[in-house]
Every structure is written in C-alpha cells, then in structure tokens.
Amino acid sequence: MTKFDPALRSLAGAVALGLLSTACIITSSGDDDNGDASDGNPAETGLPETTGGPADTGETDGPPGNCSSNLVLDPGFEGGTPNPSWTESSALFGTPICDAACTDEPGAAPYAGSWWVWMGGASEEDIMNGGSESASVSQTVTIDPDAAYLSFRFQIRSGAGTGDDAFTVTLDGDTVFMATDLEMSDYSDYTYVEVDVSPWADGGTYDLVFNGTQVGPGLTSFYLDEVSLVSCSDDTGTSSGSSDGQDGTAGTFGDSSSGTGDAGSTGDTGTTGGGSGSSSG
Numbered sequence: 625m626t627k628f629d630p631a632l633r634s635l636a637g638a639v640a641l642g643l644l645s646t647a648c649i650i651t652s653s654g655d656d657d658n659g660d661a662s663d664g665n666p667a668e669t670g671l672p673e674t675t676g677g678p679a680d681t682g683e684t685d686g687p688p689g690n691c692s693s694n695l696v697l698d699p700g701f702e703g704g705t706p707n708p709s710w711t712e713s714s715a716l717f718g719t720p721i722c723d724a725a726c727t728d729e730p731g732a733a734p735y736a737g738s739w740w741v742w743m744g745g746a747s748e749e750d751i752m753n754g755g756s757e758s759a760s761v762s763q764t765v766t767i768d769p770d771a772a773y774l775s776f777r778f779q780i781r782s783g784a785g786t787g788d789d790a791f792t793v794t795l796d797g798d799t800v801f802m803a804t805d806l807e808m809s810d811y812s813d814y815t816y817v818e819v820d821v822s823p824w825a826d827g828g829t830y831d832l833v834f835n836g837t838q839v840g841p842g843l844t845s846f847y848l849d850e851v852s853l854v855s856c857s858d859d860t861g862t863s864s865g866s867s868d869g870q871d872g873t874a875g876t877f878g879d880s881s882s883g884t885g886d887a888g889s890t891g892d893t894g895t896t897g898g899g900s901g902s903s904s905g
C-alpha cells in the first residue's frame with residue numbers, strides 16, 4: 625500500500641482545516657487530557673515532556689560522563705523489513721519501516737541511509753476504511769547505571785493540526801517523549817531530540833517503544849531515524865579513586881600504630897635521663 629506524504633497538499637489541507645480549527649482545538653484539548661489519563665502511565669511523575677524538546681544546540685557534544693556505545697541495535701533501521709532487530713507493527717501497512725518503495729511523494733526520505741520509520745501517512749480513504757492507523761517499532765534494551773540518554777531524529781512531515789495524532793516514546797510503558805500533530809512547526813525538518821532517561825538507568829531491562837497514531841483524516845506523518853541510547857557512569861575515575869583512598873587510609877592507621885610504638889621507646893630515653901640524675905646525686 626502506498627503511503628501519502630502530503631507535504632504540499634498539507635498546505636491546502638491546513639487552510640481547509642483552519643476553517644474548523646477553533647472548534648477542533650478546543651475539542652482535541654479535552655481529548656488529549658483524557659488520553660493521557662486513560663494511559664495511566666506513571667510517566668507524568670517522571671520526566672516532563674518538555675525535556676525531550678528540540679535540542680538544536682550541543683548535539684555533537686554527547687552526554688557527560690563515561691558512556692557506553694549505542695545500546696540500540698540497527699539504530700538507523702537499515703536492516704529494512706522484516707527487521708532483525710526491531711519488532712514492527714502497523715495496523716494498515718504491516719510495518720512503519722520504509723524505504724523509497726513506500727511512496728512516490730517527493731522529499732519523503734530518511735535522515736540517513738535508505739530506511740527510516742514512517743508512522744501515519746494513511747490516506748483519508750485508508751482511515752475511513754481502517755478506522756485509524758497505529759504503528760510502532762520496539763526492542764528490548766538493558767540500561768546500566770548511573771545515567772542514560774536517548775536520542776533520535778524526529779520530523780513531523782505533515783500534520784492534521786488537530787492534536788489527536790500523537791508520537792510517543794516509552795520505556796516499559798512510561799512515556800519519556802511525546803509530540804502531537806499540533807507541533808509541526810517545532811519539527812518541520814528532521815530534528816535532533818535528546819531525552820535524559822537516567823531514572824531508568826538501573827541495570828534493568830526495558831521495552832523501548834516508538835509509537836505513532838493517526839486517528840483523524842488529516843494525513844499526519846511522523847518520521848523517525850538514527851536512534852541512540854547510551855548508559856553513562858557518573859565518573860568511573862572518581863569511583864575507583866575513592867576505593868584507593870580507603871585503602872590508603874587503612875595503611876595510614878597501621879603506620880600510626882608503628883609510630884606509637886616508637887613513642888614508647890622514647891620512654892627509654894627518660895630512663896636514660898634518670899640514670900643521669902643518679903649520677904648527680
């Protein structure tokens with residue numbers, strides 16, 4: 625099934641939807657709250673969604689500390705589909721992992737390589753017939769202590785502008801990032817997103833899931849590529865230095881005991897003095 629990526633048509637669509645936008649936004653605001661509540665994710669007690677906002681600066685610096693190599697297998701989806709590293713699902717298309725064969729739309733492309741994840745992109749007819757599109761890619765990751773950072777390239781190629789279509793990233797169901805089709809202006813091109821996921825850096829194993837839903841007829845498309853997850857120790861050098869310090873302290877105490885013994889022999893000197901006094905008497 626060919627996907628639709630109406631980068632050009634979305635302009636006309638936005639104008640048409642603009643006629644209804646006021647009512648839609650009010651309605652979708654309520655829907656969005658209900659959706660969050662129904663998810664029941666404890667994520668709302670974790671990282672705020674704004675943590676994962678666009679991060680155009682410092683992207684080449686990388687996370688602080690001593691970090692692992694990428695924990696994500698096939699981070700650029702270049703394994704294609706069926707993918708050996710990612711579990712894929714799509715209600716209408718079978719998989720969201722795409723290459724050029726997915727579309728004839730000009731400009732629909734990966735950030736890097738030949739493959740990327742394209743969530744949404746269903747035509748109005750597809751949505752009318754299928755009800756909605758929900759797609760995901762996921763894999764299991766083990767995140768070592770003490771800190772961890774998830775990053776990826778994300779674009780909202782086209783958006784319905786209703787707020788009903790959403791892209792979410794979860795770790796064992798906890799939402800660590802979310803964007804809706806209302807945020808096209810923030811992600812109009814592939815944007816580097818980095819999320820501090822240190823609360824999950826405890827040596828445990830988690831399901832990392834990227835999910836995109838398209839429930840309205842507004843032709844929303846979410847693009848994803850170049851995923852990275854690294855775990856970072858606070859500072860391995862300081863940690864080992866602390867252990868050495870403790871060993872050193874124990875050795876110092878041993879030296880002090882020897883010193884005390886030497887002090888006792890000083891008393892022998894006093895005995896010598898006594899002998900001197902006896903001489904004067």
Ligand SMILES: [Ca+2]
Pocket residue numbers: 700701702734735736737738739740849850
């Ligand atoms: Ca790629």
